[in-house]
Every structure is written in C-alpha cells, then in structure tokens.
Amino acid sequence: MMWSKIQKIGVVVGLGALTLASGCGKSREGITMAGSTAFQPFAEKLAEQYMMTHSEVSITVQGGGSALGVQTTLSGTAQIGMADLVKLPKEADALKSLIVARDGIAIVVNPANTITALTQDQIRDIFNGNIHNWKEVGGADHPIAVISREAGSGTRSSFEQIVGNVKLTDNALIQNANGTVRETVAKDANAIGYVSHGLISERIKALTVDGASCTEDAIMSGAYKLVRPIFLLTKAEASPACNAFLAYVLSPEGQELIHKNGLIKAK
Amino acid sequence: MRLNGEKIAKYSLMLVAFSALASLLLIAVFILKEGVPFMFKVGLKDFLLSSDWNPQAGKFGIYPMIVASLYVTFGAMLIGAPLGVAGAIFLNEFLPKPAMRVIKPTIELLAGIPSVVFGFLGVMVLAPLIRSTMGGPGLSVLAAAVILGIMVLPTVISISTDAIAAVPNSYREGALALGATRWQSVYMVIIKAARSGIIASIILAMGRALGETMAVIMVAGNTVKIPQSLTDPVRTLTANIALEMANATGMAREALFATGVVLFVVIMILNAIALSAIKSRGRKK
Numbered sequence: 001m002m003w004s005k006i007q008k009i010g011v012v013v014g015l016g017a018l019t020l021a022s023g024c025g026k027s028r029e030g031i032t033m034a035g036s037t038a039f040q041p042f043a044e045k046l047a048e049q050y051m052m053t054h055s056e057v058s059i060t061v062q063g064g065g066s067a068l069g070v071q072t073t074l075s076g077t078a079q080i081g082m083a084d085l086v087k088l089p090k091e092a093d094a095l096k097s098l099i100v101a102r103d104g105i106a107i108v109v110n111p112a113n114t115i116t117a118l119t120q121d122q123i124r125d126i127f128n129g130n131i132h133n134w135k136e137v138g139g140a141d142h143p144i145a146v147i148s149r150e151a152g153s154g155t156r157s158s159f160e161q162i163v164g165n166v167k168l169t170d171n172a173l174i175q176n177a178n179g180t181v182r183e184t185v186a187k188d189a190n191a192i193g194y195v196s197h198g199l200i201s202e203r204i205k206a207l208t209v210d211g212a213s214c215t216e217d218a219i220m221s222g223a224y225k226l227v228r229p230i231f232l233l234t235k236a237e238a239s240p241a242c243n244a245f246l247a248y249v250l251s252p253e254g255q256e257l258i259h260k261n262g263l264i265k266a267k
Numbered sequence: 268m269r270l271n272g273e274k275i276a277k278y279s280l281m282l283v284a285f286s287a288l289a290s291l292l293l294i295a296v297f298i299l300k301e302g303v304p305f306m307f308k309v310g311l312k313d314f315l316l317s318s319d320w321n322p323q324a325g326k327f328g329i330y331p332m333i334v335a336s337l338y339v340t341f342g343a344m345l346i347g348a349p350l351g352v353a354g355a356i357f358l359n360e361f362l363p364k365p366a367m368r369v370i371k372p373t374i375e376l377l378a379g380i381p382s383v384v385f386g387f388l389g390v391m392v393l394a395p396l397i398r399s400t401m402g403g404p405g406l407s408v409l410a411a412a413v414i415l416g417i418m419v420l421p422t423v424i425s426i427s428t429d430a431i432a433a434v435p436n437s438y439r440e441g442a443l444a445l446g447a448t449r450w451q452s453v454y455m456v457i458i459k460a461a462r463s464g465i466i467a468s469i470i471l472a473m474g475r476a477l478g479e480t481m482a483v484i485m486v487a488g489n490t491v492k493i494p495q496s497l498t499d500p501v502r503t504l505t506a507n508i509a510l511e512m513a514n515a516t517g518m519a520r521e522a523l524f525a526t527g528v529v530l531f532v533v534i535m536i537l538n539a540i541a542l543s544a545i546k547s548r549g550r551k552k
Contacts, residue, residue, distance in 0.1 A: 037513075065514040145404045150489070151322055152514025173404055173500050174489035176510050187395055188404065 028055070029241045034062040035069015035082030036154055038103065038178070038196055039230050042258055043082060049257060050248050057241050066154040070095070073233045079242050081233035084154040086161040088231060095233040100249050101263040104197030105159050105226040106206040106214040108182070112189045115139045117208040120163055120225065126192060129169025134190065146172040147184050147193035158228035159194050194226075198262030219264050230263070298531060301524035314525065320491045322511065322519035329526055331493045335408070335501035336477060336533065338494060339487065342412025343419060343476040348469050350416070351423025355465075358424070359431040360453050371428060378421035386485030389414040394486060403498030406488035411501070414486050415479055419472035426471065430464020431457060470541040477534055480505040504530045 033043050040063045047059035064072070066083040070092050073081030081095070088097060107123055109115060118126075118137060125131040127146055135141045148168055149156035155178060160166040173191075175181045181193040186203040197214055200206045206214045209226060218224035232249065234242055248254050255265045306314050309327050317328025354374070358367050389410055398405030434457050442452035458465070480503075488500020489510060502510070508523045508530075515523055 067514045067516045071516065150510040150514070152511055152519065154514075170490065170492045172490060173406055174491075174502065174510065176484060176489075180485075183390065184406070187390070188398065191404075 028058040029239070031057055031059045031080060031239075031242055031245060032062065032072075032078045033059065033080040033082060033232075034064050034072045034078035035233075036066045036084040036230065037063040038084045038154060039082045039101070039263075042101070042261055042263060045257055045261060046249055046254055047245075049253075050245055054244070057245065059245065065152070067152060070233065073235065076235070079234065079239065080245070081231075083231045083233060084158065084228055085231070086158045086228050088233075092233060094236070096236050096238065097231045097233050098246060098250070099229045099266050100232050100246075101230040101255075101258045101266055102219065102227050103230060103263055104214050104216075104219040104224060105155060105162070105194050105228060106197050106200050107192065107194050107209055107226070108185050108200065108204040108206050109192050110185055110187075110189045111203070111205045113139060113205065115207065116205075117211070119210050123209065124163050124166060127163070127166050127168055127172070129171060142190045145188055145191040147181050147188075147191050148172045148174055149178075149181065149194075150174055150176050154228075155194065155196060159226065162226050162228070197264070216264055227264075229266075295531070298524055298527045301521060302528035303525070305518070305521035305525045306528065309522075309525075315529070318491075318493065320507075322515065322522055325518065327518075327522045327525075329504070329507070329522075329529065331491050332502050332504045332507050332526070333529065333533070334493050335487070336503040336505070336530075338408050339411045339415060339483065339501065339503055340473060340476045340537075342408060343415030344469065344473055346413060346416025347419040347423055347472055347476070351420050351468070351472070352427050352465055354420070354424050355427035355431055355468075356453055356458070358428055360449070360457065371425065374424050375421050377417075378425075382418065382479060382482040383485070385414050385418050386482035389482065389486035397498060401498050403496070404488055404500055405498075406486055406500050407498045408487070408494050408501050409497040411483050411487040411503075414482050415476045418479065418482065419475050422472045422475055423468045426468035427461070427465045430461040430468070433464070434460040466541065470538060473537055473541070474534060477530070477537070478505060480509050484509060504533070 033047070040061060043061045047061055051057065051059060062078070066085050067089075069078070069081035069083045070089060072078035073095055074091060083092070083097075084103065107118065113134070115134065115137060122131065122137050126137070126144055127148065129146070131137060131144065133141060133143055146169055153176075160168075173184065175184055175193075178195045178199050182195050182199055182201070182204055185191045185193045185195075195204075197216075197219065200214065208214075209224065212218045212223040212225070214224055214226070219227050232246060234246070238246075249258075250266065259265050314327055314329060315333070316330050317326070318330050319326040319328040320331070358371060362370070390406075393410050393413060394405035394407075396405075397403070397407060397410055401409070438456050438460055439452055442456045443449075447455065483503050484506045487503060487506060489502040489506055490500040491502050491507075492499070494501050504526050508526050511519065512523055
C-alpha cells in the first residue's frame with residue numbers, strides 16, 4: 001500500500017519515457033491512461049480485457065493522482081486522464097469528460113464503537129474539531145481521533161466538498177492512502193475516518209449517514225449522499241481508438257467488470 | 268602504448284569520480300532553482316515561521332514541520348546514541364573476540380532491514396502500546412523517535428566499534444599499568460581516544476534520522492501542529508514532501524521543493540555544528 005506513493009513518483013519520471021516506448025511499435029496504437037489511483041486497478045483490468053479482443057491497440061495505465069490525470073491529458077502525455085473528483089478543476093474545461101463509474105465514500109469507525117449512525121452536520125463538526133468526544137454524539141465517553149487524508153487527495157477533496165464547509169481540525173491524523181486509513185481505524189477504538197466504499201471490511205464499521213447506509217442500493221438510488229463520480233478525460237479531438245475504448249468502458253461488459261471489482265456503475 | 272592506457276585509466280576514473288560530485292551539484296541546483304524563488308514569493312517569514320499549512324488555500328507555513336523534524340531527530344539521538352555507543356564499548360572492551368565476530372555482523376544486518384518494515388512494526392506494535400499505556404493516538408513523536416532510534420543503531424554501533432577498535436592497545440595497557448580499572452580505562456582513555464569516530468557515527472546517524480521518510484510517515488501521525496507532548500502526532504519535513512507530492516501542482520509543488528531546500532539547509536547546519544564541536548574539543552586537548 002505504502003509503495004503506491006513511490007510508484008507515483010516513478011510515474012512522473014517514467015511517463016514521458018513510457019509513452020515514447022509505447023509509440024515505437026507502429027503496428028499497435030498506443031493509449032496511455034494516467035491519474036486517479038482509486039480507479040487505476042479498474043483501468044488496468046479494463047485495458048487487459050479490451051486488449052484481448054482488440055490487438056490493434058496497446059493501453060498503458062499509470063497512477064499519479066487525479067491532478068496529474070488532468071495535467072497529463074492537457075499536455076497530451078496521456079490520451080486518457082482519470083479523475084475521481086466531485087468537481088473537475090477549471091483547467092479540465094478544455095477536456096471532454098465522461099462519468100464511467102461512481103464510488104461511495106464510507107464514514108468508518110472501529111467495530112468496538114457503539115455509534116452506528118451520524119448526520120452530515122455531526123460529521124462536519126467532528127472533522128472540524130467542534131465535537132471532541134464520542135459522548136456528544138451519543139457514544140461512550142472517549143475522545144475522538146479524526147483520521148483524514150493528505151491535502152490534494154481525491155478522496156479528501158470529494159469528502160470535503162460533499163459534506164461542505166469542512167475546515168479540517170489541526171489535530172487530525174493524516175494517512176496517505178485509503179488502505180492505511182482503514183488500518184488506523186481498525187487499530188484505534190476511538191478513530192473515525194473515511195474510505196472508498198469498496199474497502200469496507202469486517203475490521204471496520206461503516207456508519208449510516210442521514211439515515212442511509214453505505215450500500216450499493218442506497219448509492220444507486222441516491223439515498224446515500226457521500227458519492228463521487230469517476231471521470232475519464234480526453235482532449236476534444238480524441239483518436240478513434242480512444243473513443244472506441246471509452247465506448248467499451250461504458251458498454252454493459254465494461255460496466256459489469258467495474259461493478260464486479262467493487263465500484264458502482266455509472267448509470 | 269602503455270602510457271596511453273595509463274592516461275585513459277586516469278581520465279576515465281576522474282570522469283567517474285566527478286560524476287558523483289556533478290549529480291550532487293545538479294540536485295542542489297535543481298532544488299534551489301525550484302524552491303528558492305517560491306520562498307521569496309511567499310515571504311521567508313510566512314514560510315518558515317508561520318504555522319498555517321494549507322496549500323489549497325495558499326497558506327504555506329512549515330514552522331511546525333521544522334520543529335517536528337528537530338524533535339524527532341533529537342529524540343532518536345537520545346535513544347540511539349547512548350545505546351549504540353554503550354553497545355560498541357561493550358562489544359569491543361568487555362566481550363571475547365570470537366563472540367564479537369558473530370554479534371557485530373548480526374547488528375549490521377539490522378541496517379539492511381527496509382524502513383517500511385520498521386514502520387510496519389511501529390504501526391502494529393509500538394503505536395498501540397503507546398496508545399494503551401500513555402494515551403493519545405499512539406502515532407506520535409515518541410513512536411517516531413523510538414523507531415528511528417532503533418533504525419540508527421547499526422550506524423552508531425558499527426562506526427563506533429571501528430573507532431574504538433582502532434585505539435592502539437598500548438593505550439589500554441598503559442592505563443591498566445597505571446592502576447586504572449577496566450571501566451576507568453574505558454571512560455578516561457578509550458572513549459577520549461576514539462572520540463572523533465564516535466562523534467562521526469552520531470552525525471551520520473543524525474543525518475539518517477532526519478532524512479528518513481517512509482517509517483516516519485507510518486508512525487508519526489502526520490498532523491501539522493507543534494506537539495505539546497510526547498504523545499502528540501507530528502509531520503516532519505520529509506513526510507510533508509512525500510505525502511503531498513503525488514497531488515501537488517503549481518504553487519503547492521513549489522512549496523514542496525522549498526521544503527526540500529529547508530531540509531537541505533537544516534542538514535548542513537547540523538553537520539556544521541557537529542564538525543565544529545569536534546574541532547573545538549580537539550583544540551582544548
């Protein structure tokens with residue numbers, strides 16, 4: 001998990017070199033995807049499946065983060081950018097964006113915690129540091145340990161934008177991946193954090209938010225509010241090969257693959 | 268012909284030697300070029316002495332991280348240096364030679380353990396222990412200092428051992444002949460004679476502790492706040508760069524380079540202090 005950061009560093013350096021390399025084989029058209037690490041494993045699976053039936057293209061998938069996904073698509077280093085943001089940055093206006101999947105953001109606590117539900121207002125107050133103790137929201141008399149992500153993380157900015165008016169308390173612990181947030185919450189009985197819906201396991205407990213639990217049905221029906229879209233970005237004049245791949249991602253087959261691996265279908 | 272070969276060898280070796288120097292220079296120039304203009308754009312005072320770090324909102328105060336780096340490094344030294352130097356003395360002076368031949372390589376093996384493994388142990392064992400015995404979130408200054416203190420042990424022990432082993436035997440014999448006990452000869456003669464090597468080992472260990480990133484990210488909690496107690500979480504300068512680099516663009520990216528410049532300067536200052544400590548003590552003698 002921790003190595004993913006190192007991989008990201010490598011991506012920045014290696015991206016240029018790799019695109020050059022993939023461009024060499026004239027017989028196969030190279031497509032490079034870069035961006036969101038949350039969608040990266042899905043993109044890899046999609047690319048793998050797609051290339052089995054379409055030998056004329058070669059798709060390389062890179063991580064790097066949502067911001068990098070936007071940048072590299074703008075600069076042309078990557079043909080398809082991946083971004084998991086609620087609202088795309090202004091630079092992305094020049095790009096064509098397509099929602100290919102949705103991801104719920106689960107508010108998670110330790111299984112030992114007696115709390116099972118919170119409202120968005122309570123969540124905001126907890127992450128802003130206005131509520132310090134679990135007893136203020138109906139739990140046991142223990143201090144709350146807030147776990148958040150690093151500034152610039154796609155999950156964090158989505159979480160903060162949906163909940164709204166979040167000014168993270170400066171007492172919050174910062175972890176640099178969905179997985180390490182989960183580990184920290186699983187280890188600390190007083191912790192609260194947020195992770196991607198696909199990462200919920202029996203070692204952590206997802207809370208109901210405003211009465212809706214973080215399940216696929218609730219996310220699909222719109223009852224569960226903490227949901228972020230996952231975008232694929234291309235330049236306005238994308239190559240036919242890129243468009244064909246995007247069509248595949250949105251096809252029932254592609255959507256089923258995304259769904260099977262833990263994300264929620266686009267529609 | 269032979270002379271030509273001689274020349275070729277000389278120049279190619281020179282080229283290789285300078286390439287190391289050149290890469291150091293390139294790194295320094297690159298970091299400074301990216302970081303220094305940013306520092307002046309934001310203002311040195313707002314960058315170095317402000318506690319408000321929020322790159323998205325244009326706040327770039329790294330003061331808490333400078334403090335955190337110093338706390339964690341000195342904490343690690345408080346744990347690692349006495350343990351390491353004492354270990355080195357014991358290995359050299361009180362242990363039979365065959366036993367040392369087994370133990371010393373074993374300790375040096377510790378240096379080969381990747382830092383993620385130390386971090387993982389810290390998260391899984393040390394942090395829960397601190398949380399249950401001392402309170403707080405567990406991920407803390409103390410956890411980071413203890414983990415780093417253990418990580419620098421091989422550096423301190425192996426260099427100190429070499430320095431102590433290099434003290435001529437005649438010094439030991441002389442001290443014993445004058446009626447000193449074994450311990451007296453160690454702390455009055457041997458340590459003084461091996462002093463520069465021991466200090467060098469501590470400087471190198473300090474550099475490693477200050478520069479360590481992965482293990483610290485895992486156990487320090489990464490909260491941007493000046494710690495009030497040992498159990499408070501902190502974010503060091505190195506952790507800040509590694510944490511935010513992946514998503515940083517524009518000013519935020521420059522801020523990370525500037526953080527690198529500060530790290531560079533802090534390490535140079537620490538080295539300068541340590542070097543001058545060696546020199547001034549040498550002069551007193």
